[in-house]
Amino acid sequence: MTRSIFAVSALALALAACSKSPAPEAPAAAPAETATAAAPATTTAAEAAPAPEAAPAPEPAPAAGTMPATVTDCATTIEANDSMKYNADSITVPASCTQFTINLKHVGKMPITAMGHNVVIAKQADMARIAADGMSVSPEHIKAGDARVIAHTRMIGGGESASVSFDVAKIKGDGPYEFFCSFPGHLALMKGSIAVQ
Template identity: 60%
Template sequence: MVTDCATEIEGNDLMQFNVGSIAVPASCTEFKITLKHVGKLAAAVMGHNVVIAEASDVQAVNTDGLAAGPDAGYVKPGDARIVAHTELIGGGQATFVSFPVSKIQGDGYEFFCSFPGHAALMKGTITVGK
């Protein structure tokens, strides 16, 4: 649920987000996503993050993130295709990211977890209202 230009996403030890889509109000100039890992497993085993990119770039961003490895939080440093991303967290932790809504132009954007193998299940769409 979106409230005051912000939303919260939960990730768990079953590789699931509790949100499948985010609708950002058009009135927002900045948007904040808080990620809470409600599981118990450590980041090295079942880490989660939220990465936002155009749907057409998700596979390449994910592949480059995998190559960047765990020290980079499975996010390629300086990747211009990424709108925003949180840090990688483990069970019981929380993190957030804020970004300018203007970075999302039109439809076709997704959020996903870039931990190896997670993007297949942990993903959703993010849109800005008209």
């Protein structure tokens, strides 16, 4: 019995010690915005109805140099600028055409000696060698009589235009074929595919 009284006394002391520990702090009051946000919102039937779907936004126009050239009546016009870019990166020649014409417009202002442009058509595999071989031939930058060149315009400066017509059968064989500018250093940026469909 002494043990029971001793156990009960120990338990009472332990409980008393626990009751003297500081009470935990109450959570800080929520700011007014939080309390308001937590409150259930009341809405009218009109507010609860889903909003009508908006018409899809029109797709942005492709950036310059990322568009196919427009072809009309077996011809196309491409523009070149002072930023070493064509406004087209591909030309699709209709299979019904026997002759095709490319009109080149230099819409920049820089002279031919600083920012000349042309359009040269050749097999993709021949482009780099054509450009390298024509590097020292000024102002055209095309080696005379280069058999790898299918067709080319003359070199032009800002505000000028030039055209070239060629036999479509010449780009129906083993390709792929490309158009490019042979002015020194321009080949890296000024090129695109040309194919018959």
